[in-house]
Amino acid sequence: MASVEHSPLTRKLSAFVALSEAELTVLERLHQRRRSFVAGRDMVHQGQTARAAYILSAGWVCSYKLQPDGTRQIVDFQVPGDFLGLRSVLLHTSDHSFEPIVDIEAAEVLTSDLLEAFAQTPRLATAILWAASRDEAMVVEHLVGIGRRDADARMAHFLLELGSRLALVGMGSKDGFECPLTQYHLADTLGLSAVHVNRTLRQLREHGLVTFRDGHVTFHDYVGLAELAEFDPAYLDQTGPLLK
């Protein structure tokens, strides 16, 4: 048991590499500039130049792209412990919007803070870049899901992946997790209509696999669900570069 309260990011990275005292200190110091954002109002708008990155410490955010015809596609979610706009700030571009799904708490990270931290603790830099690479792998897996899975498998896979991510920061388990998303969020994420999302959720529920209701996801049959989704957590679990 740690006697200190660690940030979700610290928790996440610690699951994959043992961080030294010095590294922990640098990591916590990145959380100095605390910010709050209210649900529903975009933090960063498509096309806008990013000024800073954020480390999400509480609440959920989604990043999405709007189409000319008004439909939107959610590309990814950020949950506590995730970086937000990391690439944007390193490369001065932002090609999609960020919207807080609930009221959130985040730490603002300036480019200079980040570069300084990287210079001081190369292992920490590696760990953070690894986390970023993991996020990209999830976007790719998301693409595969939309392209090659039917609605049921898509939904199942998404919920399982989300569960795994949350479990890393102690916010979920194989039993389920709290989830503030609406069925419209799911629709925009999975490339389905809201109506069909509802049908799909009913099916999964009636098959005794998973329940999505009242802001809570409950896994009734984790193994069965993973089978349906052909969920292979390999792309999430790789301890990869850190141990090399």
Add this chain to the structure above:
Amino acid sequence: MASVEHSPLTRKLSAFVALSEAELTVLERLHQRRRSFVAGRDMVHQGQTARAAYILSAGWVCSYKLQPDGTRQIVDFQVPGDFLGLRSVLLHTSDHSFEPIVDIEAAEVLTSDLLEAFAQTPRLATAILWAASRDEAMVVEHLVGIGRRDADARMAHFLLELGSRLALVGMGSKDGFECPLTQYHLADTLGLSAVHVNRTLRQLREHGLVTFRDGHVTFHDYVGLAELAEFDPAYLDQTGPLLK
């Protein structure tokens, strides 16, 4: 007119930033280790640890993920001037496979070469990272396309994007381009069946928009096609970070 024969990568980067003599030299020196690969045999296999990155100088490659049920989803294509496995080598992971579509020529780039080049010419580093970020933006746009566009718009958008990429290295124009892909490649890219790809291509052809035949793509009505696809090349054209 340049008196020297420049590599496609040089050509691509030069379109966005004026490189100095020194930078050009470093860039060309990255092309020392020449390699050939034959069509159809994977260069890197899913799960395999990447040993080097490549700069593609001739031919086409696709990166894809295989599903347990045998279907595959193509995530991206690499055409001359593109990096291949850049992220993999920086982070020692490879989460998808690379397959040459035709016989290809590529320059092998070791991590050490790259880091050395970056140290010598920071502006070049920025340019290369910018190109990498552009590739990621294309993956995101691809995801949006599969999630929120119907078959016609998806196909149109894909062909237009490919045309833009090729134009950058002098291999295409608003009139069309050479294209070694089969309709099966298109199907695995767009999340469609090969049969439906054929139907879609026929429709676009009969509407006088574009022809895909005998390894050649011909744009008959570029503007009309862009309208159908709601093609907004903003995410490709941003001169962004380089001029800051």
Add this chain to the structure above:
DNA sequence: CGGCCATTTGACACCTGTCAATGTCTGTGG
């Protein structure tokens, strides 16, 4: 010439989208 691969086409089934209506819950204001 005889396979083999890519393309093309038609018929049919089914997954998913659209439209429309209803139900539930919450917060607001009278």
Add this chain to the structure above:
DNA sequence: CCACAGACATTGACAGGTGTCAAATGGCCG
């Protein structure tokens, strides 16, 4: 306390886009 509006969830009927199956065509190469 009740009436009402608004957001989200739920359901049914129907239409349409896309997948699947099957077969025919044509080009290429051994």
